[in-house]
Amino acid sequence: MAGRAIWDDAAGIDRRAAGHLRPRHRNVLGELITSVPLADGVRLAKRYADLFPADHRDAPLLARLTAADEESVMTVTATAADASRSVHPLVTGAAEWLSFGVDAPVLTLTDHEADGRTRVALLSDGSWRDVYLGELHHHAVACVDEENVVAVRDEPGKGRALVHYRRGDTVHVSHGRALTGMRPAGTAAGFVAGAALSPAAAVAGPQLGPGFADLSPFGIDTAHRLAVSPDGGAVAFGGSTDIVVLDARLERLIARTVLPVPHGPVRELTFTGAGELVACGMDGGLSRWRTEPHEALVLAAVGKAPMLTGLYAVPAWGVLVADVGGEARHRFFDPVTLGPADWPRPLMPLRDRPGVLRTVAASANGRFAAVGRLVAGKGFALTVHDFHHPLARLLRPVGSLTAEDHTALGLVLGESGQLGPGERAVLELLEAAAAHRLRAT
Numbered sequence: 001m002a003g004r005a006i007w008d009d010a011a012g013i014d015r016r017a018a019g020h021l022r023p024r025h026r027n028v029l030g031e032l033i034t035s036v037p038l039a040d041g042v043r044l045a046k047r048y049a050d051l052f053p054a055d056h057r058d059a060p061l062l063a064r065l066t067a068a069d070e071e072s073v074m075t076v077t078a079t080a081a082d083a084s085r086s087v088h089p090l091v092t093g094a095a096e097w098l099s100f101g102v103d104a105p106v107l108t109l110t111d112h113e114a115d116g117r118t119r120v121a122l123l124s125d126g127s128w129r130d131v132y133l134g135e136l137h138h139h140a141v142a143c144v145d146e147e148n149v150v151a152v153r154d155e156p157g158k159g160r161a162l163v164h165y166r167r168g169d170t171v172h173v174s175h176g177r178a179l180t181g182m183r184p185a186g187t188a189a190g191f192v193a194g195a196a197l198s199p200a201a202a203v204a205g206p207q208l209g210p211g212f213a214d215l216s217p218f219g220i221d222t223a224h225r226l227a228v229s230p231d232g233g234a235v236a237f238g239g240s241t242d243i244v245v246l247d248a249r250l251e252r253l254i255a256r257t258v259l260p261v262p263h264g265p266v267r268e269l270t271f272t273g274a275g276e277l278v279a280c281g282m283d284g285g286l287s288r289w290r291t292e293p294h295e296a297l298v299l300a301a302v303g304k305a306p307m308l309t310g311l312y313a314v315p316a317w318g319v320l321v322a323d324v325g326g327e328a329r330h331r332f333f334d335p336v337t338l339g340p341a342d343w344p345r346p347l348m349p350l351r352d353r354p355g356v357l358r359t360v361a362a363s364a365n366g367r368f369a370a371v372g373r374l375v376a377g378k379g380f381a382l383t384v385h386d387f388h389h390p391l392a393r394l395l396r397p398v399g400s401l402t403a404e405d406h407t408a409l410g411l412v413l414g415e416s417g418q419l420g421p422g423e424r425a426v427l428e429l430l431e432a433a434a435a436h437r438l439r440a441t
Contacts (some may be wrong), residue, residue, distance in 0.1 A: 001269065005395050006036050007317070007342040017024065017048065026051065030058035033065070034437055035399030037345075038430050039077045042068045060437045068429055076426040080391035085336050085346075086126060090380045091345050097142040098370050098382075100363035102186040102232040107370060108143040109197075109382070120149065120165070123384070131165050143195075144186035150193065152182050162193055162202055173202055183224040187231030188246035199239070201226075201260060203250050207292050213250040219258075220244050224258030227277060228270035228364045240267025243279060243297060257297035263287045268311035268322065272335045278302075280308045286320075286338045303338025305331065312371050314363040316387035317344035319398045320412065321360045329355055346395070347371065390418060394430060400432040409434065 008016065013036050020029040030052060033044045045065035045108045052059050065280075090111070097110040102214055106124045107129060113119055120132040124146050131149050139152045139160065149165040151171075160177040162182065171194075178183020181196025202222045204210040215223055215237065225238040229245075234254055236245045241264050245254040259266070268280040275291040286303040308322035308331070319341045320333040332341040343351050350357040350373060358380070359372040371383045386392060403407075409431040412418065419427065 005034070007077070007348070008036075008347060009344045009348060010040060010043070011038055015179045017044050021048075021051070026056070030056065030062065030397075031440070034433060034440075035397055036399050038074070038426070038433060039073050040068075040072050041065050041398060041433065042073050057440070058436070061433060064429060064432060068426075072422050073426050073429070074387065075255055076391065076423050077394050079423070080389070080394040081346075083390035084387070084392035084395065087125065087373075087383045088382045088384070090382060096185045097141050098359060098372070099141055099186075100361070100368055100370075101143045101145045101227070102188060103365050104145040104148045105368070105386070106143060107368070107397055108141055108149055110138055110141045116434055118153075120151065121137040122146065122149065136305045138228060140183050142186055145192050148186075148191070150184040150186070150191045151227060152179055152184065154276070164191075164204070167325055173204060174212070181224050181309070183226060185226055185228050185235070186232070187228055187235060187248035192226070192235055192248070192250060194226045194237060196222055196224040199223055201237075201250060204358040205249075208228075208249060213248070215244070215246075218244045218246065218253055219256060225269055227271055229271045230274060230365045232364065235439065236269050236271065238264075238269045243269070243277075245277075245297065255291040255295050255297040257289065257299070260299070261285075263299075263302070268308055270311045270320070272313040272320070273315070278311070278313070278335065278338070280305060280322065282313050283307060286333065288336075288338055301336065301338050303333060305333065305338075310361065311368075312360065312369075314344070314360075315366040316385075316392070316396060316400075317346075317369070318397070319344060321362075323359070323368070326354055329354070330360060331338065391423065391427070393434075394426065398430070398433045400439050401437070406431065406434045406438060412440060426435040 024240045026394045033041050033312055042065050045062050048064045049066040052062055084214050100107045108122050111119045118138050120141055122131050137154045141151045145147050147167050151163055153161055155161045158175045160179040162173040162179055164171040164173055182193050184193035190208055199215040199220045200212050203213050218331050219242045220237050220239040222239050223237050227236045233248050234245055241259055243254045261411040263281050265282045267282045269276045277290050280286055284305050284307045286305045288301040289297045290300045292298050307325045311322040314322050324331055332343055333342045356374050362369045367388045375381045
């Protein structure tokens with residue numbers, strides 16, 4: 001899991017640095033300069049590098065930061081901000097669900113049109129196409145990939161139906177009252193759809209025929225509170241008294257725990273990494289769980305929180321994010337301590353504008369985040385951030401970069417012709433800074 005992200009704006013970071021100028025604070029100042037976003041680190045190094053003796057642990061990196069071309073670093077960082085995000089205007093702000101594909105650069109958005117129709121649209125390669133447009137009301141929608149979307153919808157004479165949208169085709173998986181409250185999700189094996197009225201889930205995939213899995217032998221009493229792991233290979237279900245983690249085919253128990261009071265019943269679940277997940281209780285409160293050998297799920301941390309909806313982990317921003325009780329007021333939490341966290345810098349302009357930030361959603365694999373907001377005079381807009389873009393890591397605090405991020409930077413630098421000379425020099429500096437911080441921790 002990434003280190004603590006320092007998301008202050010430039011002025012806030014400068015104030016932090018100014019508070020650590022005494023000699024006994026030198027190590028703290030050095031850690032700050034080498035942990036903030038690269039552009040801020042270069043600015044601070046040029047200002048304070050002469051305070052550090054040549055044998056200081058941070059001196060070699062500080063020397064490289066001081067020698068860097070600050071204007072070039074700022075230019076490439078601005079390019080990264082533009083290149084790693086895309087903005088998509090929408091006709092209306094009545095969008096209900098955002099759902100990312102499983103390890104695929106696509107998402108679906110479900111929208112209520114002004115004429116009462118429902119539109120399920122899929123965003124791929126920067127453009128939208130309709131998966132469904134019609135009169136039937138949809139209760140939940142989940143994107144699997146660019147060819148497959150799963151939904152629970154109303155159908156005349158049948159009540160609720162679980163349907164599988166394939167390009168140019170609609171496959172009916174099941175229908176009936178048992179689908180009330182059902183929540184679908186894509187997995188590496190296909191999809192699951194957890195029932196709210198029983199401990200059962202529909203499961204289907206390319207090598208897996210449609211069927212219902214009885215989850216009661218695993219100790220769960222309801223299945224609609226669920227989350228998919230970053231690699232799509234595991235699904236966690238939260239019930240009134242238990243959390244269970246199963247493989248994506250719902251055949252094998254990976255981990256299980258009985259929820260101590262007051263952490264149940266579970267209202268929301270999200271994975272924060274491989275084998276790590278966070279749950280929100282029905283009355284609020286957060287709990288972090290870690291999978292251990294022998295099918296154990298161990299409580300690792302607890303935190304205070306109001307009742308939350310739409311709980312997501314955004315590893316690249318070093319936060320958990322959720323909506324406070326459906327009030328369109330978002331809170332951010334540290335994924336390790338579960339305490340309050342700073343707003344990520346990309347969202348700071350929206351912090352003091354209540355009602356402008358409407359939704360934040362993230363992909364399970366950590367690659368994407370989607371931010372829905374109201375734009376004055378222009379309606380509703382959706383911004384999609386791609387954290388795997390070659391330049392995207394320039395926008396993050398260096399201290400938040402993981403060993404996996406460092407490896408990814410090396411792969412980008414190893415691909416000839418992908419980067420311009422200025423971009424290559426800046427990414428080489430970022431790679432060195434990330435390596436330094438990883439060694440220091």
